[in-house]
Amino acid sequence: MAKETPCELCLHPGGEVIYRDDNYRIVLVEDERYPGFCRVIWNAHVKEMTDLATAERAILIAAVWQVEEAVREAMQPDKINVASLGNMTPHVHWHVIPRYENDAHFPNPIWGEVKRTPSSADLAKRQALVPRLRETLLARFNQSLL
Secondary structure (H helix, E strand, C coil), X not given: CCCCCCCHHHHCCCCEEEEECCCEEEEECCCCCCCCCEEEEECCCCCCHHHCCHHHHHHHHHHHHHHHHHHHHHHCCCEEEEECCCCCCCCCEEEEEEECCCXXXXXXXXXXXXXXXXXXXXXXXXXXXXXXXXXXXXXXXXXXXX
């Protein structure tokens, strides 16, 4: 029997933790090509959404939509990609990724074929919006605790 590899998302936060409660955490991913890339990660190690109870799925997906709204508000992208893959890390998590028509992969997924090299000026403008995103996320999720 093959020995199972330790889960990356159980061992490490998966990015800069912006918010955490007993159920999930929201992290900003350090990705120079995709400033504003967030993950919503269920804290307990489960492989699939359907491994969660119905109420837990509702909690998680509500957080994903809140993160999407915050990313749209702060980053002003042309499109948002929301994905739950977990092929390499079998731990329920959602990616929320701001996309721009001139980003490296558009219209492909960010894990697809690179289409272009974005200008450093465009990337700098997007990176400059990340503090606003951080504030927007903190305001949304700390308010939800009230």
